[in-house]
Amino acid sequence: MPLTINDRVTKIAVSGIRQFSNQLVHYPDAVNLTVGQPDFPSPDRVKQAGIFAIENNLTGYSHNAGLIELRSAVSQFFKEKYKFTYKAETEIIITIGASEAIDNVFRTILEEGDEVILPAPCYPGYAPIITMCGAKVKYLDTSDTGLKPSPERLKSLITEKTKAVLFNFPSNPTGITIDSQEMDALAEVLKDQEIYILSDEIYSENTFSGEHRSFACYPELRDRLFLIHGLSKSHSMTGWRIGFLLGPEALMQHCIKIHQYNSVCAPLPSQHAAIEALGMSKDVPAEMNKEYVVRRDYIYGRLTDMGLDVVKPNGAFYIFPSIKEFGMTSFDFATKLLKEGGLACVPGSAFSEYGEGFIRISYAYAMPVLVKGMDRLEAHVKLLRQQQQ
Ligand SMILES: Cc1ncc(COP(=O)(O)O)c(C=O)c1O
Numbered sequence: 001m002p003l004t005i006n007d008r009v010t011k012i013a014v015s016g017i018r019q020f021s022n023q024l025v026h027y028p029d030a031v032n033l034t035v036g037q038p039d040f041p042s043p044d045r046v047k048q049a050g051i052f053a054i055e056n057n058l059t060g061y062s063h064n065a066g067l068i069e070l071r072s073a074v075s076q077f078f079k080e081k082y083k084f085t086y087k088a089e090t091e092i093i094i095t096i097g098a099s100e101a102i103d104n105v106f107r108t109i110l111e112e113g114d115e116v117i118l119p120a121p122c123y124p125g126y127a128p129i130i131t132m133c134g135a136k137v138k139y140l141d142t143s144d145t146g147l148k149p150s151p152e153r154l155k156s157l158i159t160e161k162t163k164a165v166l167f168n169f170p171s172n173p174t175g176i177t178i179d180s181q182e183m184d185a186l187a188e189v190l191k192d193q194e195i196y197i198l199s200d201e202i203y204s205e206n207t208f209s210g211e212h213r214s215f216a217c218y219p220e221l222r223d224r225l226f227l228i229h230g231l232s233k234s235h236s237m238t239g240w241r242i243g244f245l246l247g248p249e250a251l252m253q254h255c256i257k258i259h260q261y262n263s264v265c266a267p268l269p270s271q272h273a274a275i276e277a278l279g280m281s282k283d284v285p286a287e288m289n290k291e292y293v294v295r296r297d298y299i300y301g302r303l304t305d306m307g308l309d310v311v312k313p314n315g316a317f318y319i320f321p322s323i324k325e326f327g328m329t330s331f332d333f334a335t336k337l338l339k340e341g342g343l344a345c346v347p348g349s350a351f352s353e354y355g356e357g358f359i360r361i362s363y364a365y366a367m368p369v370l371v372k373g374m375d376r377l378e379a380h381v382k383l384l385r386q387q388q389q
Pocket of ligand 1: 097
């Protein structure tokens with residue numbers, strides 16, 4: 001028997017973000033604005049709860065779905081903040097980051113030949129899993145509609161093969177949020193369709209103005225909606241690996257089987273830390289958001305002063321300016337910017353072909369780093385424009 005590799009796996013490429021950031025080691029003096037994790041430490045009380053758990057031998061397995069105390073805290077959080085209820089006993093699974101929740105849902109619902117609609121540019125963690133399941137990605141282009149999905153386009157992409165659609169607001173890579181009217185219009189398209197809805201709301205707590213609204217608020221979508229969430233971004237806990245998967249019991253009873261066999265449970269010390277984190281859900285993200293808003297305003301101001309076309313983001317910690325005027329691929333632009341301009345940003349093509357013509361700048365960095373980065377971008381843009389004349 002030849003030692004072959006699963007064909008679907010061979011077809012998956014290494015993430016475009018990783019491909020690009022692999023080059024960074026060769027440019028140690030470059031300013032790096034590529035990373036998608038908060039630059040704040042995890043809160044002290046969270047760290048103490050994790051240490052306490054380890055020191056007190058709370059280091060074994062938990063219930064597959066996670067500690068009931070943590071699931072209750074998750075349930076309580078959504079009830080208090082967003083006014084909808086998921087039952088701790090049957091409708092919530094604590095996962096290993098939001099990543100496991102995404103993987104779990106796709107593997108639970110997808111079959112060979114199914115189609116999944118992804119508004120794009122989008123987070124690169126979705127498409128490879130869909131491909132691994134033997135399903136097909138149908139991108140919904142948002143690059144010419146203000147980086148927001150058009151309900152008409154959504155409707156036009158739905159076929160008898162469409163199994164699911166995934167929304168991610170606030171968005172990685174664009175930082176875009178949608179308002180309640182825009183959400184209503186998308187929900188209206190979906191309300192009579194037999195299509196699963198995945199809503200990745202991992203950045204919900206990093207919404208800067210207006211209230212975040214969840215797709216879980218729509219009763220007509222609830223029985224086929226999976227809510228994906230977690231603490232990685234809101235509480236700067238990326239390495240603790242705590243995510244939440246919420247959905248109706250009829251669906252979660254299948255998701256739990258996959259979770260049971262691939263993870264058993266989320267790490268127990270992290271679950272204890274997560275209970276503490278949820279107790280601070282009002283304050284911790286709010287503190288970070290104050291800083292993100294200052295940085296967002298600064299970067300947005302600098303980019304518009306440079307004459308770059310950019311939509312002002314309202315959440316997460318990314319901004320996604322257009323570099324179309326320079327007439328090169330985003331990979332070439334980002335590589336040139338790194339090599340000649342000393343600044344690393346992620347090429348938009350890492351977020352699907354619909355990110356082509358853009359770059360993603362992360363502002364999960366301290367102000368002095370951002371100032372230096374923007375100075376370098378400005379000088380580079382000026383040079384490119386001179387060369388174009
Ligand atoms: C939109 C989005 N979803 C999910 C994830 C994965 O989150 P986690 O680290 O909790 O697995 C990320 C991480 O960058 C993300 O940006």
